[in-house]
Amino acid sequence: MTSELLYDVIVVGYGAAGATAAIEAADAGSRVLVLDRGYGGGASGLSGGVVYAGGGTPYQRAAGIDDTPENMYNYLRQEVGDFVKDETLRRFCDVSVSTIAWLEQQGAKYRGTLCPYKTAYPTDKHYLYYSGNEKAWPYTQHSEPAARGHRMVAKGMSSGHDFLAALMETAARKGVEFRPQSRVHELIIEDGRVAGVRYRVMDLEGEAGRRHRQLTGRANKLGNWAPSVGAKLAARAEATWQSNAVEREARGKTVILAAGGFVFNPEMRREYVDDFRDVYPLGTVGDDGTSIALGQSAGGTIAHMDRMTAWRFMSPPSGLLAGLSVGVSGKRIANEDLYGATHSEIMIREHDGNGRLVLDSRQWKKARSQIIDQTLLFQRVMAFWMFTKGHAKAASLAELARKTGVSPTGLAETVSAYNEGIRSGAGDPAKKAADLCTPVEHAPFYAIDISIKNSRMYPAAGLTLGGLRVNEETGELLDASDQSVPGIYAAGRTAVGICSRSYVSGLALADCVFSGRRAGVHAAATAKAVTLTDADI
Numbered sequence: 001m002t003s004e005l006l007y008d009v010i011v012v013g014y015g016a017a018g019a020t021a022a023i024e025a026a027d028a029g030s031r032v033l034v035l036d037r038g039y040g041g042g043a044s045g046l047s048g049g050v051v052y053a054g055g056g057t058p059y060q061r062a063a064g065i066d067d068t069p070e071n072m073y074n075y076l077r078q079e080v081g082d083f084v085k086d087e088t089l090r091r092f093c094d095v096s097v098s099t100i101a102w103l104e105q106q107g108a109k110y111r112g113t114l115c116p117y118k119t120a121y122p123t124d125k126h127y128l129y130y131s132g133n134e135k136a137w138p139y140t141q142h143s144e145p146a147a148r149g150h151r152m153v154a155k156g157m158s159s160g161h162d163f164l165a166a167l168m169e170t171a172a173r174k175g176v177e178f179r180p181q182s183r184v185h186e187l188i189i190e191d192g193r194v195a196g197v198r199y200r201v202m203d204l205e206g207e208a209g210r211r212h213r214q215l216t217g218r219a220n221k222l223g224n225w226a227p228s229v230g231a232k233l234a235a236r237a238e239a240t241w242q243s244n245a246v247e248r249e250a251r252g253k254t255v256i257l258a259a260g261g262f263v264f265n266p267e268m269r270r271e272y273v274d275d276f277r278d279v280y281p282l283g284t285v286g287d288d289g290t291s292i293a294l295g296q297s298a299g300g301t302i303a304h305m306d307r308m309t310a311w312r313f314m315s316p317p318s319g320l321l322a323g324l325s326v327g328v329s330g331k332r333i334a335n336e337d338l339y340g341a342t343h344s345e346i347m348i349r350e351h352d353g354n355g356r357l358v359l360d361s362r363q364w365k366k367a368r369s370q371i372i373d374q375t376l377l378f379q380r381v382m383a384f385w386m387f388t389k390g391h392a393k394a395a396s397l398a399e400l401a402r403k404t405g406v407s408p409t410g411l412a413e414t415v416s417a418y419n420e421g422i423r424s425g426a427g428d429p430a431k432k433a434a435d436l437c438t439p440v441e442h443a444p445f446y447a448i449d450i451s452i453k454n455s456r457m458y459p460a461a462g463l464t465l466g467g468l469r470v471n472e473e474t475g476e477l478l479d480a481s482d483q484s485v486p487g488i489y490a491a492g493r494t495a496v497g498i499c500s501r502s503y504v505s506g507l508a509l510a511d512c513v514f515s516g517r518r519a520g521v522h523a524a525a526t527a528k529a530v531t532l533t534d535a536d537i
Contacts, residue, residue: 007033008527009520010197010252012184012291013259015042016512017492017519019167021256023106024520026174030527033250034171035182035199036259036286039216041164043260043283043463043493044509048121049152049159050131051103051513052506055096059128059150062112067146069093075134075143076498083304083501088472092498092514099513100150107166109153118321118436120313120340121505123376127151132504136337137431149506156376163509180204181212181241184259184290187298187488188249194298194488196251202244212240234285253530254487254523256475258516261464261493262289263308272305273464275348278453279310282461291494295468299485300477303496304466309503310348310452312460313340314357316374317383319367322438323359324418325450327351330401330410332418335432341503344452344460353452356404358397358411360442385457392447400445415440463508465500467493475519487526489519 008030011018018034025032036042054060055069073093080089100110115126122129131149133139152159172178181202188196203209219233262268263281265288270277281287292302314320314336325333325343333355334346347355359367371383394400397415401408417429419439428437452460468490469478475491476484491497491512498511 007031007250007252009033009254009256009523010035010250011256011258012197012294013042013257013286013492013494014038014040014168014178014180015044015258015260015492016164016167016509017044017494017516018042018256018258019164019171020513020516021258021489021491021520021523022171022176023167023174024517025524026171026176028521028524030524032176033252034176034178035184035197035201035250036178036180037183038284038286039180039213040168040178041161043287044512045161045164046283047160047509048157048505049154049161049163050121050506050509051100051108051150051152052131052148052504052510053096053100053150054146054148055093057097057100057150059100059110059112060147063114063128063147065114065128065147066144067148069096071143071146072096072148075139075146078139078142079132079502079504079507080498081501083496084498085472089498092510095514096510099510102517103513106170108163110150111153114147117316117318117374118337119316119318119374120311121376121379122149122151123374124155127153131506133339133342135433136339137335137433157378181245182248183245184294187255187294188251189298193486194252194255196249197255198247198249200245201248202241203246208240208244212237212244215240253527254489256489256491256519256523257291257295257468257494258491258519259291259494260284260287261467262292263287263462263464265289269464272466273308276308276310276452276462278353278460279308279462280454280459282463287463287493291490292467295477295488295490295494298477298488299479300468300488300490301480302467303469304500305464307465307500309341309462309465310344310460311340311462312344312347312355312450312452314343314450316379317367317370318374318436319363319370320357320359320448321432321436322363322366323357324414324440325355325357326406326411326414328354328406330407330412330414332414332430335428335430337432337436339504341462345502347450348452355450356406357448357450358400358415358440359446360440361444361446362442363438363440364446382458386448390448390458393444395443395445397445400447404447404449406447463493463503465493465503467495467497467500470495470497470515474522475515476522487530489523491515491519
């Protein structure tokens with residue numbers, strides 16, 4: 001096994017957390033090595049490239065949005081709960097404006113073009129939007145609504161890819177050494193401290209390397225829309241890697257674990273988040289829990305492993321939100337203007353993941369007319385399915401209930417209460433925003449199955465949120481006695497962080513940046529204090 005010269009900081013994983021950690025460490029003068037199972041980007045590179053930021057960013061101000069760090073904190077306190085300390089959340093909000101400025105220095109680009117309608121993800125006309133529950137009850141009881149979803153300026157769904165590409169390009173300019181197709185399987189622990197990593201890596205320069213890159217690229221493109229084909233290509237790529245990878249080890253004064261969560265680990269999902277068994281995994285095969293297990297091997301401890309998101313979005317088109325979401329009992333699930341993951345968790349916890357979205361003919365017609373203007377291509381595909389094969393239609397609510405397996409009595413009571421609240425001026429009993437409420441009364445009636453299940457045309461995707469416990473001042477792992485484990489850190493979805501309790505769009509990327517920078521800064525400072533030399537290897 002070949003052992004390499006000493007690095008100041010070794011980063012495991014090259015998504016947003018790993019990239020920001022590497023940049024900060026390099027800026028502090030550290031010699032940085034990044035090892036990544038893939039070709040860089042991780043789940044962050046597959047994301048929508050949205051960073052949750054507020055407190056008065058230039059793009060909020062350009063859009064006429066009045067926001068303060070205190071207002072942002074008041075909102076996020078409802079999302080985050082007590083999963084991080086109060087001072088950590090306040091710090092996250094206080095540095096939010098400067099975080100956007102820092103990201104721009106690394107090559108990210110933003111605009112203050114505000115999306116005027118409720119959406120899960122805006123079109124290329126809009127790069128700022130209400131990406132969470134800011135305008136929904138009960139969150140409006142605690143803070144003034146403010147748009148904080150800052151989407152990286154790019155075309156279509158390439159925002160995440162371009163966001164990571166900018167970070168990785170900056171890291172390369174700063175001297176960060178990146179080694180793709182490197183799988184860390186063991187930490188080197190000597191004299192009670194982490195001293196490096198052991199990993200397997202494939203040489204990408206030869207014919208096998210070129211074949212692997214080609215197969216991987218095709219598998220990634222086809223994975224979501226033709227899973228069986230994508231899986232076959234991925235299996236061929238894996239066989240190529242296994243037959244060509246060699247053992248290596250790298251010595252480091254500090255190690256940062258940033259290789260994602262465990263959404264692609266079936267055993268861990270069954271153990272920790274089995275209620276979310278039908279959620280489509282979002283991320284890469286590298287989100288297999290390896291990074292979490294490595295941290296545990298060094299004495300780190302885990303928390304909130306039962307937390308996961310499920311994104312069953314009911315908009316765009318925004319007109320669909322005028323309808324009613326009900327369980328099979330016919331009872332209301334929740335106000336439909338809640339963020340998709342928030343609504344989905346209620347549906348999973350209280351309705352066994354089963355739900356229907358019921359609309360009348362006027363609501364249906366309005367929503368259908370919004371498809372072209374309010375959707376990107378991937379959303380248009382789902383909308384096309386919903387408005388063709390993905391719904392039931394009936395001349396009466398009772399008939400619709402029978403067709404969809406919903407209690408006719410329960411549905412009738414729910415619709416009656418909703419319509420009466422609108423007509424009387426009392427408002428929706430579930431407190432949906434008034435501008436989204438119209439009566440369900442004009443036949444024919446429609447129902448979309450919004451249940452949580454793995455549907456290729458209408459997937460409910462998600463990712464895991466729990467992970468390794470960390471010192472919230474430094475990012476170092478915490479042991480069972482709440483003491484920092486020297487020299488080893490975790491960031492992003494490998495660690496417990498800002499979005500470990502609940503997820504809204506942009507919060508995971510923002511937390512990756514926040515926790516990645518924190519770990520990179522402290523790891524670099526720690527490395528300077530360690531007096532090991534190459535001769536000590």
